[in-house]
Amino acid sequence: MFLSKRVMVTGGAGFIGSHLCEALLAQGAEVLCADNYFCSTKSNVEHLRDNPRFELLRHDVTFPLYVEVDEIYNLACPASPIHYQRDPVQTLKTSVHGAINMLGLAKRVRATILQASTSEVYGNPERHPQKEEYWGNVNPIGPRACYDEGKRAAECLFFDYHRQHRLRVKIARLFNTYGPRMHPNDGRVVSNFIVQALQGKDITIYGDGTQTRSFCYVSDMIRALMSLMNDTPDTFTGPLNLGNPEEFTILALATLIIDMTNSRSRIIFHPLPVDDPCRRRPDISLARENLRWTPEVPLREGLTSTIAYFEELFRRQ
Ligand code: UDP
Numbered sequence: 001m002f003l004s005k006r007v008m009v010t011g012g013a014g015f016i017g018s019h020l021c022e023a024l025l026a027q028g029a030e031v032l033c034a035d036n037y038f039c040s041t042k043s044n045v046e047h048l049r050d051n052p053r054f055e056l057l058r059h060d061v062t063f064p065l066y067v068e069v070d071e072i073y074n075l076a077c078p079a080s081p082i083h084y085q086r087d088p089v090q091t092l093k094t095s096v097h098g099a100i101n102m103l104g105l106a107k108r109v110r111a112t113i114l115q116a117s118t119s120e121v122y123g124n125p126e127r128h129p130q131k132e133e134y135w136g137n138v139n140p141i142g143p144r145a146c147y148d149e150g151k152r153a154a155e156c157l158f159f160d161y162h163r164q165h166r167l168r169v170k171i172a173r174l175f176n177t178y179g180p181r182m183h184p185n186d187g188r189v190v191s192n193f194i195v196q197a198l199q200g201k202d203i204t205i206y207g208d209g210t211q212t213r214s215f216c217y218v219s220d221m222i223r224a225l226m227s228l229m230n231d232t233p234d235t236f237t238g239p240l241n242l243g244n245p246e247e248f249t250i251l252a253l254a255t256l257i258i259d260m261t262n263s264r265s266r267i268i269f270h271p272l273p274v275d276d277p278c279r280r281r282p283d284i285s286l287a288r289e290n291l292r293w294t295p296e297v298p299l300r301e302g303l304t305s306t307i308a309y310f311e312e313l314f315r316r317q
Contacts, residue, residue: 004053006068008032010061010102011040011075015181016116016174016218018044020073023222025051032067035076036060038090039083044181061098062090065105071229072113074102077151079118081144081273082187088146095150099157107165114170114229115158117239119280120148121173129247129281132173132239142275155239162237170228170236175243175282179218179302180309190215190303193254194310197263207272209251214281216244217302220295227291236290243282244295260303 007024011017012033017040024031030053033045037058048054059065061076077094078084084091099115106113122130123138138148161167178190185195196203224242248256254267287293 005029005070006032007071007073008034008067008069009073009075010034010098011077011116013037013042013044013056014040014075015044015179015183016177016221017073017075018181019179019218019222020075020225021045021048021054023226025053027226029053031055032057032069034059034061034065039078039080039183039186041183061101062093064101067105068109069111072102072106072111073116073225073229074098074113075116077116077147079147080183080186080188081147084147085143088143091146092150095147095154096157099154103157103161103167107161107167112168112170112229113158114172114225115154116225117155117171117173118147118151119173119175119241119243119282120144121152121155122280123148124275124277125280128279129245129283130241131283132241132286139275143273144275159237170231171238171240172225172228173239173241173282174221175216175241175280176213177216177218177221177243179306182306184310184313189213189250189253190306191310193257194261194303194307197257197261197265198307198310198314200263200265202268203254203258203265204270205250205254205267206270206276207250208269209254209267210249211272211276212247212249212279212281213253214244214247215253215299215302216242216295217297220244220297224287224291224293227293231291240287240290241282241284242287243284244299245282245284246299247279247281248299256300257303257307260300261307
């Protein structure tokens with residue numbers, strides 16, 4: 001008898017998590033979606049609930065969990081600065097205690113575990129583009145530290161479990177990702193600009209807009225995460241940069257979104273938040289070599305479906 005793989009996604013009701021649950025179900029897996037809904041919503045996975053292979057569990061990863069699974073994708077953690085700075089102590093606990101609990105579970109059931117780490121481990125990078133071997137430039141006591149240092153500590157825990165307990169681990173460093181189901185109020189630049197443009201509100205650029213980011217469409221990210229998890233012969237642990245290497249200034253992004261939405265919004269400038277990185281672009285050579293992965297969705301195309309998602313969301317409200 002064919003038994004499907006049992007996969008747990010922590011943070012499964014979040015933006016990226018919900019797309020991952022969907023893709024795993026499409027591949028025939030049994031999916032356990034664990035989430036505490038701190039900054040996610042059940043509506044993101046509502047359409048999956050009738051699937052008999054899908055199970056939704058309200059759980060906070062800072063507490064231990066005992067379930068039988070073959071694979072764990074550990075995505076649980078608020079990722080947007082306004083969310084992770086709302087309760088910084090809890091953010092740090094989510095990364096550190098969450099990693100300890102999920103690694104403990106993986107060790108007990110001998111599951112493979114993938115950590116969603118972040119480009120924030122590079123802090124405000126002094127090297128450009130960022131390669132995995134770069135150790136980063138992080139302010140350990142600044143307002144972003146709860147997230148950056150939490151994710152760095154989680155990477156350390158993953159590697160120690162790997163070395164000490166021979167656990168099969170995978171570490172992905174996700175760069176800015178966007179797409180449908182981003183939270184309209186999570187403060188990320190893509191969602192903020194689209195929401196502002198659609199509502200005819202001022203587009204808020206922080207700083208002078210010359211800072212850069214690279215935006216990866218969510219379907220490209222999901223392909224990469226699943227291929228890292230299923231990499232054969234399973235020799236590759238990472239850390240591995242995942243993102244789209246095409247780099248845009250924030251001002252160029254604002255102009256593009258105004259153009260694509262035919263918006264009359266004006267651009268206004270606000271002060272740059274503390275420790276906001278000036279430049280960010282992944283070097284994805286390692287992912288190209290090891291996973292034979294490369295992002296396929298250009299920014300304009302990804303923005304078209306993201307804008308359509310927000311238009312539909314506002315129509316329904
Ligand atoms: N940003 C902006 N206006 C906004 C939201 C964000 O100019 O309304 C800027 C922010 O200061 C940063 C960039 O856009 O330089 C990306 O911000 P985001 O929070 O999306 O991601 P992160 O800073 O974590 O890369």
